[in-house]
Amino acid sequence: MATDAGDPIPRFPDGFLWGVSTSAHQIEGAADARERSVWDVFTAEPGRVKDGSTAAVACDHYHRYPEDVALLAGLGVGAYRFSVSWPRVNSPGGLDFYDRLTDELCAAGVRPVPTLFHWDLPVSLEEAGGWLTRDTAARFADHVSVVAERLGDRVTKWITLNEPAEHTLLGHALGAHAPGRRLLFDALPVAHHQLLAHGLAVRALRAAGADDIGIANSHGPTWPASGEPADLEAAGFYDVLLNRLFAEPVILGEYPDGMGELMPGDDIPADLEVIAEPVDWYGINYYAPTRVGAPDGTDSEYGGLALPAELPFSVREIEGRATTDFGWPVVPEALTELLTGFRDRYGDKLPPIVITENGCSYEGLDDQDRIAYLDGHLRALHTALEAGVDVRGYFVWSLMDNFEWAEGYARRFGLVHVDYTTLERTPKASYHWFRDMLRNQG
Secondary structure (H helix, E strand, O other), X not given: OOOOOOOOOOOOOOOOEEXXXXXXXXXXXXXXXXXXXXXXXXXXXXXXXXXXXXXXXXXXXXXXXXXXHHHHHHHOOOEEEEEOOHHHHOOOOHHHHHHHHXXXXXXXXXXXXXXXXXXXXXXXXXXXXHHHXXXXXXXXXXXXXXHHHHHOOOOOOEEEEEOHHHHHHHHHHOOOOOOOOOOHHHHHHHHHHHHHHHHHHHHHHHHOOOOOEEEEEEOOOEEEOOOOHHHHHHHHHHHHHHHHHHHHHHHOOOOOOOOHHHOOOOOHHHHHHHHOOOOOOEEEEOOOOEEEEOOOOOOEEEOOEEEOOOOOOEEEOOOOOOEOOOOOEOOOHHHHHHHHHHHHHHHHHOOOEEEEEOOOOOOOOOOHHHHHHHHHHHHHHHHHHHOOOOEEEEEEEOOEOOOOHHHOOOOOOOOXXXXXXXXXXXXXXXXXXXXXXXXXXX
């Protein structure tokens, strides 16, 4: 079934990398074939996941990966971004799975792009302090070396970490994700140790011969609720906390003003030298802008997430915009704003950009809303290219419906529908639209 979403998407440059993304904990299942992760512990606690589900089976990708690679080949993407489960690598035979998956991808002509940490920290490391302790960064570098030694003869493009901002905020500051800590600003060491882990991972990958390395950070424009000083100040702080805190150490080798003094360690300048190890490209996960105002003494809410009143900002509704099933506003032009803003802020220090995630949650096989979302965002991305932003690739989130963290199975981001009873895969209208778009791109 081909779907017409209007005029053809403008032509992207030759060599532009098209792909789709997933993560291990969200799709693999086979929980009995790996060490436990913080997410296994978290989902076992009543009330942590909205529908009470776990990812013990998920999409059973561990056993069904040949079928899923065939879907990738049918889609016509050039690359597949997946994550390597640290708990699985720690288990006997765990790396064998990623060997098989990598071989299957290469045989199908799909470039494997592994992410080396996507939130599923082994329980053994969490019990030793997790990301609150500096040693976890060193242990991550060891993990990276093991994976690179095994897969590096076939994998040429690597991602160190996925969304350290969300893992810090949701997992350690607000307690909404695993490991469920509610530390508020005492979670800042988690940010620093993840960034340090990124730098150490870049060094480990370089030592293994890798020359195409990036990180996947989440970013979005911050819009003040008004021009009032209190709203401007709150929005500026939010932008530092969710955007600049995670971008500038990697891109500039420095923390935003005032943040370095809050970080743990005896020699932050030396740590920043590690964090700023040059990357070959900078990954951006984009979903929506955020409107932010001054705190009003009450809890606020964004996309189903409760934000406590004691935060020095509150998130406000962006009115007059369609929303996804997750409640996120659909604002394609904000992607252009984000990318041109990065270019203007960081200039020639900004590496080439890859959009490592972009997608939306909608129900149904005839998912015209998802087609409209992707169509609009690809046009916005092309506008950024025309404005001179060096963007080298785009990955849709996600290949298939999956375990959506604390939402359980209630949110569907996939181009492919998964029946969680039978595990049958069914390509949606958006799958066929994206396939046809790629064909038109040549």
